[in-house]
Amino acid sequence: MNGDPDLLIDGVWEHASDGGTRRIIDPADGSVAAVVDEATPQDARRAVAAARAAFDAGAWPATPVAERAALLRRIADLLVRDKEELARLETVDTGKTLAESRIDIDDVVSVFRYYADLVGVQADRLIDVGDPAVVSRVVREPIGVCVLIAPWNYPLLQMSWKVAPALAAGCTMVAKPSEVTPLTTIAFARLAVEAGVPAGVLNLVQGSGATLGAALTANPEVDFISFTGGLATGRTITRVAADNLTKVATELGGKNPHIVFADADWDSSVDQVLTGVFLHSGQVCSAGTRLIVEESIADDFVAELARRAERIRVGPGFDPTSETGPLVSEEHRTKVENYVALGISEGAKLVTGGVRPSDPELEAGSFFLPTIFDRCDRSMRIVQEETFGPILTVERFTTEAEAIRLGNDTEYGLAAGVRTADPARGERVARALRHGTVWLNDFGYYTAAAEWGGFKRSGNGRELGPTGLAEYQEIKHVWHNTAPKPAEWFKGG
Numbered sequence: 475m476n477g478d479p480d481l482l483i484d485g486v487w488e489h490a491s492d493g494g495t496r497r498i499i500d501p502a503d504g505s506v507a508a509v510v511d512e513a514t515p516q517d518a519r520r521a522v523a524a525a526r527a528a529f530d531a532g533a534w535p536a537t538p539v540a541e542r543a544a545l546l547r548r549i550a551d552l553l554v555r556d557k558e559e560l561a562r563l564e565t566v567d568t569g570k571t572l573a574e575s576r577i578d579i580d581d582v583v584s585v586f587r588y589y590a591d592l593v594g595v596q597a598d599r600l601i602d603v604g605d606p607a608v609v610s611r612v613v614r615e616p617i618g619v620c621v622l623i624a625p626w627n628y629p630l631l632q633m634s635w636k637v638a639p640a641l642a643a644g645c646t647m648v649a650k651p652s653e654v655t656p657l658t659t660i661a662f663a664r665l666a667v668e669a670g671v672p673a674g675v676l677n678l679v680q681g682s683g684a685t686l687g688a689a690l691t692a693n694p695e696v697d698f699i700s701f702t703g704g705l706a707t708g709r710t711i712t713r714v715a716a717d718n719l720t721k722v723a724t725e726l727g728g729k730n731p732h733i734v735f736a737d738a739d740w741d742s743s744v745d746q747v748l749t750g751v752f753l754h755s756g757q758v759c760s761a762g763t764r765l766i767v768e769e770s771i772a773d774d775f776v777a778e779l780a781r782r783a784e785r786i787r788v789g790p791g792f793d794p795t796s797e798t799g800p801l802v803s804e805e806h807r808t809k810v811e812n813y814v815a816l817g818i819s820e821g822a823k824l825v826t827g828g829v830r831p832s833d834p835e836l837e838a839g840s841f842f843l844p845t846i847f848d849r850c851d852r853s854m855r856i857v858q859e860e861t862f863g864p865i866l867t868v869e870r871f872t873t874e875a876e877a878i879r880l881g882n883d884t885e886y887g888l889a890a891g892v893r894t895a896d897p898a899r900g901e902r903v904a905r906a907l908r909h910g911t912v913w914l915n916d917f918g919y920y921t922a923a924a925e926w927g928g929f930k931r932s933g934n935g936r937e938l939g940p941t942g943l944a945e946y947q948e949i950k951h952v953w954h955n956t957a958p959k960p961a962e963w964f965k966g967g
């Protein structure tokens with residue numbers, strides 16, 4: 475970063491082999507925040523080769539679980555020590571408020587601690603096969619060399635969901651953060667080296683998805699790819715990986731319904747629908763972008779939401795009065811603006827927002843105002859496609875069955891919210907929704923101990939929880955006969 479080498483290959487910090495660099499832009503004012511090394515496909519090949527050698531011939535995969543867990547705990551302690559600096563970098567990179575960045579780093583710490591604890595209590599499974607001479611056991615082994623590709627909305631947090639279980643399982647890895655937001659992952663890798671991660675176990679390259687990402691995912695030496703990002707990229711990676719039959723886990727975002735019944739608690743519903751969609755300016759894979767509200771309260775509910783949305787303080791992440799920051803880049807703001815134009819042309823009713831803030835002090839940043847479209851329906855692309863911006867669409871329903879139908883009326887299936895004072899109805903609807911997480915009378919919360927991931931086109935596989943560790947493990951059945959004797963099937967002597 476800014477002259478220091480940023481690529482970690484086989485335990486050595488290096489510049490890109492062709493000297494290439496990339497400018498990292500602060501989205502709050504468009505300034506150049508840092509210049510980082512841009513790895514080449516050749517650097518990617520060397521990083522994978524280092525991970526391969528560290529797995530095949532290194533000590534890490536067979537390092538006792540207690541030692542692996544201890545490394546994770548040391549990393550967690552260093553993250554706590556460097557929390558402010560990491561949070562600052564995350565705000566520079568993404569534009570999110572410093573308060574959000576601090577929460578992100580706390581969550582990163584909890585992920586490392588969770589997997590340190592979990593891996594320590596995993597036990598082999600012993601099977602009684604009816605012969606006391608036979609010891610039959612099922613063991614978990616590290617899956618091998620992992621390629622970890624993360625997006626820009628929660629850069630270090632998303633990466634930690636991959637690195638922590640991969641390290642805990644005994645894997646070796648090549649991490650590639652988003653080229654838009656690599657700063658915290660670079661800082662993290664330095665800290666992991668300080669904590670004692672062995673050479674070749676954690677390699678880091680950063681650069682464009684199309685060249686570097688493609689070189690990593692097409693490499694036949696890779697055993698597992700964990701990817702979080704857009705649907706189109708997820709499709710490409712899955713296709714590329716199929717040639718080598720490399721296992722892939724994907725988290726590809728969502729178009730998440732937030733269903734509000736008329737009997738739901740009013741204050742918490744308004745507040746959480748607002749937070750659910752406008753936090754981090756909507757750049758959240760589980761953002762509640764589709765409000766599905768009971769017709770009898772819809773007019774009042776939308777009016778109250780609009781009133782509150784207009785009071786959201788949009789501003790630079792380092793300004794303590796800001797409640798949400800800019801979009802991650804000019805390019806992304808253009809995409810969001812195109813969706814607003816599309817919504818209007820599709821006949822949705824623009825209730826509020828839809829434009830950049832008028833404050834001249836925000837002109838240089840990629841800010842955009844919270845936006846609400848009422849009178850939406852399933853035929854509209856703004857209802858079906860992930861805008862990844864501060865855009866809420868409103869659909870109305872009159873029966874429970876209709877609410878469920880609308881809630882499932884998306885190719886995605888990542889997360890959903892249901893709000894009602896009737897617990898039985900809440901449970902019924904939660905069961906009927908085809909989404910990987912359902913919040914009942916809450917929205918957006920998660921814990922490292924519970925699985926996260928999508929149904930349908932939101933991806934496959936799970937992160938977090940025990941399943942998030944299992945993704946990085948192979949299962950082996952060892953059948954050990956302690957008193958071998960002939961099978962005596964073929965009698966011919």
Ligand code: TXE
Nearest residue numbers: 624625651652683687688703704707725726727759860862
């Ligand atoms: O993501 P990409 P983009 C959605 C959101 C957003 C859209 C596009 O709707 O507007 O995706 O965002 C790497 N081989 N999400 O274009 O391209 C890339 O370098 C290997 C939802 O920024 O998917 C980065 O590290 N890797 C999402 C990562 O993929 C490739 C969060 C994600 O970038 C690659 C972010 C390739 N061919 C965006 N092409 C979520 N699930 O939360 C790109 N990459």
